[in-house]
Amino acid sequence: IAAQGLRNQTYFTLQGFSHLAALQVFLFEGILLMFFITMTGNFLIIIVATTDPNLHTPMYYFLKNLAFIEICFTLNIVPRLLVDLLLERKVISFSACALQLYFVMFLITAECFLLGAMAYDRYVAICHALHYVVRMNRRVCFHMVATCWIAAIPLSVGFTSWLFSFPFCGSKEIEHFFCDIAPVLDLTCADTHLFELLVFVATVGIILIPFALIAASYIRIIHTILQMPSAEGRRKAFFTCAAHLVVVTLFFCTTGLIHLKPKSSLSASRRKLVALSYTVVTPMLNPIIYSLRNTEVKLALRKTFGRRQFFSKVPLSRQFD
Numbered sequence: 001i002a003a004q005g006l007r008n009q010t011y012f013t014l015q016g017f018s019h020l021a022a023l024q025v026f027l028f029e030g031i032l033l034m035f036f037i038t039m040t041g042n043f044l045i046i047i048v049a050t051t052d053p054n055l056h057t058p059m060y061y062f063l064k065n066l067a068f069i070e071i072c073f074t075l076n077i078v079p080r081l082l083v084d085l086l087l088e089r090k091v092i093s094f095s096a097c098a099l100q101l102y103f104v105m106f107l108i109t110a111e112c113f114l115l116g117a118m119a120y121d122r123y124v125a126i127c128h129a130l131h132y133v134v135r136m137n138r139r140v141c142f143h144m145v146a147t148c149w150i151a152a153i154p155l156s157v158g159f160t161s162w163l164f165s166f167p168f169c170g171s172k173e174i175e176h177f178f179c180d181i182a183p184v185l186d187l188t189c190a191d192t193h194l195f196e197l198l199v200f201v202a203t204v205g206i207i208l209i210p211f212a213l214i215a216a217s218y219i220r221i222i223h224t225i226l227q228m229p230s231a232e233g234r235r236k237a238f239f240t241c242a243a244h245l246v247v248v249t250l251f252f253c254t255t256g257l258i259h260l261k262p263k264s265s266l267s268a269s270r271r272k273l274v275a276l277s278y279t280v281v282t283p284m285l286n287p288i289i290y291s292l293r294n295t296e297v298k299l300a301l302r303k304t305f306g307r308r309q310f311f312s313k314v315p316l317s318r319q320f321d
Helices: 002-008 018-051 058-086 094-127 129-135 138-163 181-185 193-226 231-259 268-292 295-304
Strands: 011-014 091-093
Touching: 011 094, 018 058, 018 268, 018 295, 058 094, 058 138, 058 268, 091 094, 094 129, 094 138, 094 181, 094 193, 094 231, 138 181, 138 193, 181 193, 181 268, 193 231, 231 268
Parallel strands: none
Antiparallel strands: 011 091
């Protein structure tokens, strides 16, 4: 039956924002602008974190990987969305839909784990500052990042393969602007209760376990900051963590709202708007949040593009090993 469904269902139609026909041009222009800002901002973070030796620290190593995830995630969704906003018929092939869904699951999972690793890095830097260089050396950071990437593979492959092995019948119209689990699942004509249960369990693990780690880390961090005798020290420690907290809040609130709520609790139009926030808006805001109040990044950007007179060195204690 599954093979027959595959033969019959060679393509899907993405509904996208067809319910907002009068706003298609406005949406295209706005999303295109955010796409350019996202790509520029994240590429700049990767460039300066790679080329400037003073940013060869654990924090910027994690940030560089986060920027790479955001670039991949954006390229997986936004270019097709932009094309679809200009086309009357928004067709995506069966295999392209499966591939897009795989990368959505893979990159979201990797980002959840990476944000947890970044919280642990801040915890060690503030709560165990004297042991930071030893505990967060190059080898440890590499293994943490590799684990974040590798751990995302089995679930993404397994659930994507399982979902697209179901027979599809009836409508070929996906009520979304990209291939996500819930809207694709709506088109199947098979018993999917076990699949939905296991997806929910996996989603809880992927989102709540890193979130719990982040919450526990910041409880300890806040406790340590409040015990610092110097007001200037408390201020610096707070601003070191503030950017990561804002990014975590944006990412987990939007992804959690989509993936942890029952399908019936969000209408299709609201689901699209929330999804738009974490597929387009959040990747754009991340480099802005991390660099806007970050003197080290701004100085590295000035140095990289020729304004060396504004550059000041980061203490050697912040560097790897």
